[in-house]
Amino acid sequence: MKPISQSVIKKDHLAKASGSAIYVADYDPGQMLQGLILRSPHAHARILSIEYPELPKGYFAVDYRDVPGINEVHIVKDDTPVYANTTVEYIGDPVMMLVGPDERELKRLLPQVKVEYEVLPPVIDVRDGDTVFFDYHFGKGDMDAALAQADQIFEETFETGYQEQAYLEPQGLIADFNQGKITVRGSMQCPYYVHGALAKAMGLPPDKVRVIQDVTGGGFGGKEDYPSILACQVAVAAYKAQGKPVRVIFGRREDMEFTSKRHPSLCTYKAAVKNGRVTALDAKVIFNAGAYTTLSAVVLQRGIIAASGVYDIPALKVHGQAVKTNTVPNGAYRGFGAPQTFFAIEMLMEHIAKASGEEPLAFKLRHLVRQGDETSTGGRYHFPVPLPAMVEEVRQMSDFDQKRRLYAQPQSGTTRRGIGISLWFHGAGFTGSGERDIIKAVCRLHKFPDGRVEILASQSDIGQGIKTTLCKIVANELNLLLDQVSYDNPDTDRVPDSGPTVASRSLMTVGELLRRAAIRLRSQWQEGKDQTVEEHFKEPDFVIPFYIDKFQGDAYPTYAWGVCAVEVQVDTLTGFNEILSTWASFDVGTPIDLNIVTGQMEGGLLQGLGYASMEQMAADSKGRIRNNSFSDYIIPTSMDVPLMKVKLHVEPYPDGPYGAKGAGELPLVGAAPAYMSALEQALSGPIYHIPFSAEDALKLIKQSRRAEA
């Protein structure tokens, strides 16, 4: 283990442990006003009129007419309105905000706002969708020839559901408009995303917009784009409040029902098999985007680039669509489109193997990509692919082969066991040329005369420990004690734009920039002087330029790798299934802090297992998210996965700091198919969808019994 991997006490540990860390809801309400959002009760309707009751002194209403700039939230395509003006596009679409000093009074007044709607027909089921927001095609090899020459052709459709980030701290922001300048602070991943959105909606130059991240109670993607929307809404309210700050803190139900989630998907995969080898894959991937585009373009891109998984398949045809429905807009969630396609490819490979009488793991291993191979987009796997060694580690830890054989035997009693395994990657950092062409990260180090150094960057610590790991890197290069290097929550008035806290990029990309900055500062170090150095992103030389219009080139400079085995037990009387144990090996390059990386891997893995089974969320026939509380959207407790063993496999990345690469998202991405593979063995039947419920399991038990009889 490298010295840098040695764990330290996290920078924010004591404040959080002692309860003294201040989250956005913790600021003294004092003179602050509260805001309450009125939302559309219809999935699709035209707004005919908005009528306000007479409001008590100190209370006022805010709607699209109050937006001083452009009534659009800048995300990727700017189709999300700050407040709805002509139509509402989903149940929960914000129509207006009521603002005032007392929350109880706001709750009393809100139902008195009368909005007249002309109800329009909605699209709820993505299969009925006729508006395709994004439509991408790419491929390689000779698909027609492969299909024509195939011994066998498999075609299967896979479906995945919503997943809710379920960060423990609900969304919340405070806005203050003073002397021509808007300040927004609170819970967020990307201060500069919020900054850009505010400039547009408020019609202000960049220097009249200030965004500060407060201690943030988890994000997982859920605070990537959504805070931009809420920020514009609260900022408009603050603009009207004439000097009084306005705060909006969501309750759990509002947060679960109306903020972005993981895209539900439908993947139809067709594979050609010749001489026991998959020679071609035709993948059609449909993501339910919800009512506005928000981040769907980029989520879909990452999803379809991973369509063929970790397998070398010579002919590939990929067609991805993000389709509009009149439901809550879906956005970023750890894994960002890849968990959907990894579920599809892993299950397809399982099914093809079983149909040909081969053990799925052996079948998968025969198809693995290797260093130097072409990626799905004609890029290269530039670095070693450590999957075979990682599979071996997981096999050993889990006693996989023996259990797999044992559970293949007939089982008696009222329980059935199974074990399964899955393999995956996570493309580290932004997809394609985003880092080079759009983000253009800048960061600085400021050295004080007394020798202390402050990091100036826009990464948000949302629990992943970036405050600690960035400081460790800088302290290490400068031979300083960790206490002598500081990193405050980003404030756009003070820090340059080093990019958003997304895509598992912060440590790999910004960490490396800071390492280089530290080296430069070391070479220029002058005792007693106040010094600042700045570093700009530069794409590594080996990268094959990526063109998004053709999906050609290196979509990612490097990859993090994952292997996971899950052992389950199913109660044949109830279908209830429990995870007995799970083992995983993850390669995220050099861990910059062993504890921190292990915590990321374990936490992400548990989210991935929840996604597979207990985390059920659905929209009803009217388009309303019905699972909107912690008693109805079930996430794992400490009792649910008692034995989780994670091993780190280190394949250093030369262009990441000390060999580190993207980490945060990896563990979630491919956990679900391992779980489903285990369930398939226990239940002796095929699985095509997640989340897979106890009820689904009971159906499958009956089916396979019938098949036996």
Added chain:
Amino acid sequence: MVNGFSPATLKEALEIRARQQVIPYAGGTDLMLNPNPDAVYLFVNQIAEMKRIVQKDELLHLGAACTYTQLLEHPLTPAILKEAIALIAAPAIRNEGTIGGNIANGSAKADSVLIFFVADASIRLSSLSGERVIPIKAFYQDRKRLDLHDDELITEIILPTQWLEHYYYKKVGARKALAISRVDFAGLMTVKDGRIKHCATAFGAISGVILRRPDLDELLIGQTLAEASRLKAAYLASYAEVIAPIKGRVSAEYRKEVCLNLLEDFLNSNGIR
């Protein structure tokens, strides 16, 4: 005018209850889900008479304000009740929540109440004008409708313990802790000298009220295991007819199938094959 009373004795509590509209507050874990800032609560959590656990002959008297934790830790609590309680929510809720509250909430998903049903427990209702002791089945008139008068408090659960030793209990929730029941089943069977002395079953979380049908269980009582095995199909069929679950987050069909699976497993586990 205040909106909280904290009587120290039952008598005081009943006087307040008789005098004005109050909402009895035992553990608060259901009430506070929909808090009403204007509610007037009668806090019964400090009344010693309502927190007693006493065994008299074959009857166990449980004070209605006993918390789940108190019962979990008490040596007199029967194993079946402990097993059901241990699966209710999580420690913090079990520390506050009470069995009286679980009853008063009037839900068929109440896990402790399922045990009171299968055991044919009675409930003591007290008021200034006297007391009533009624079977729990009679107390539950319908979903959220209880035979409770405005001046009464649920003060005690009287649990016959004679048949509780040989039990079968299974809760089906969405996860291993902190789960609301989707199906809840309890069965009691005592076999002595080769004959079934007692058989009782109860099904929770499937309809407005917990399903308890002694008239159907009657079929097996007095039978030998061999006779019971011959009657098994008829017995299961009789339940298949009366189990008509409501649809919730899981389908009615699933609920019914699970109920029948568990009922059959209960018989199997007692040697009725």
Added chain:
Amino acid sequence: MNQRIAFKLNGQSVVYEGSAADRLLDVLRQTYRLTGVKCGCNEGECGACSVLIDGHLANSCMVAMGRVANCEVTTIEGFSQTKRFEVLERAYAAVSAVQCGYCIPGMILASECVLARHPHPTETEIRSGLSGNLCRCTGYNAIVQAIQIAAREGEGLW
């Protein structure tokens, strides 16, 4: 409809003048500005608002003020002044069990209750004791390990 509700808060006698129907969580955060008590769901399903009432773990969102009359309420602010906290905090630090931190004040109080009941807890006892405190970040392993460390290091304290 104000009344006087006397109770002990973090070791000090206080009198709350307000409604007995008010939520303990709101009163702690708003009246006493004890914001280490977090609100995660407001319906007893996440444990972020955990406090100790007479030494027992309780979800403060599920408690009306009248219920704490004459009781002793301890929040993370009070508990953080104790030796037991110091041991727990150091154990949490040793395994980096704190990520986003939002569940942590509640989690530490739940840990205290595990150790108060089982000074030498088994892993099952620990996991059961934490089962009402949701954490979305850690996967719980680190928290379980922290309690095991605290049990060792705090020998005699519990």
